Amino acid sequence: MRGTVLPVPRVRAILFDLGDTIMQETSEIKDADSTTMRADLFPGMAEALRALKGSGHQLGLVADTRPGTYRNVLGQHGLLELFDAFAISEELDTRKPDARMFLHALQALGVPQADFGRVMMVGNNLARDIRGANALGLLSVLIRWNTRYPWAPAEPEEVPLHTVHSAEGLLRLVAEVEGTPTPA
Numbered sequence: 001m002r003g004t005v006l007p008v009p010r011v012r013a014i015l016f017d018l019g020d021t022i023m024q025e026t027s028e029i030k031d032a033d034s035t036t037m038r039a040d041l042f043p044g045m046a047e048a049l050r051a052l053k054g055s056g057h058q059l060g061l062v063a064d065t066r067p068g069t070y071r072n073v074l075g076q077h078g079l080l081e082l083f084d085a086f087a088i089s090e091e092l093d094t095r096k097p098d099a100r101m102f103l104h105a106l107q108a109l110g111v112p113q114a115d116f117g118r119v120m121m122v123g124n125n126l127a128r129d130i131r132g133a134n135a136l137g138l139l140s141v142l143i144r145w146n147t148r149y150p151w152a153p154a155e156p157e158e159v160p161l162h163t164v165h166s167a168e169g170l171l172r173l174v175a176e177v178e179g180t181p182t183p184a
Helices: 045-054 067-076 099-108 113-118 126-136 167-178
Strands: 013-016 036-038 058-063 085-088 119-123 139-143 162-164
Touching (some): 013 099, 036 067, 045 167, 058 099, 067 085, 099 126, 113 119, 119 126, 119 167, 126 139, 139 167, 162 167
Parallel strands (some): 013 058, 013 119, 058 085, 119 139, 139 162
């Protein structure tokens, strides 16, 4: 509604990995340079991203991928414009769990260090996503869609703060952390 001011969410921003978090890596169609041209999303992820954005959350993508991949896949599904910041490994010349990946997105979103504990990082990889998020004091969320990566933390730094198994579970978690009804 025009003129309606949304309340400031308790979760300041939500960062996402791409592969096997938003998109299904097993469905990728790549070109000769290994840039993904198309891929399917996990059930409910498009709707969850739209709901989170619609409820006032800033969204960032923190992904170990090629620049064309995220543009192609998110663009294919009409999701690219939902993201406020992008930290892409090939553009930053580093990979997660390097803090520079996360800090690049946090800086682009205008999140001060004092608010890092109000930022969620949603990913599928304990060694990259969860370790990197935990090192900065972010709210680490493991999303478990499949068994492509280890699910048992190898070290204490890889223990997620939260685990979800679906897009709906992620929406319920955000609502629980914020103490609000689940976004529609």
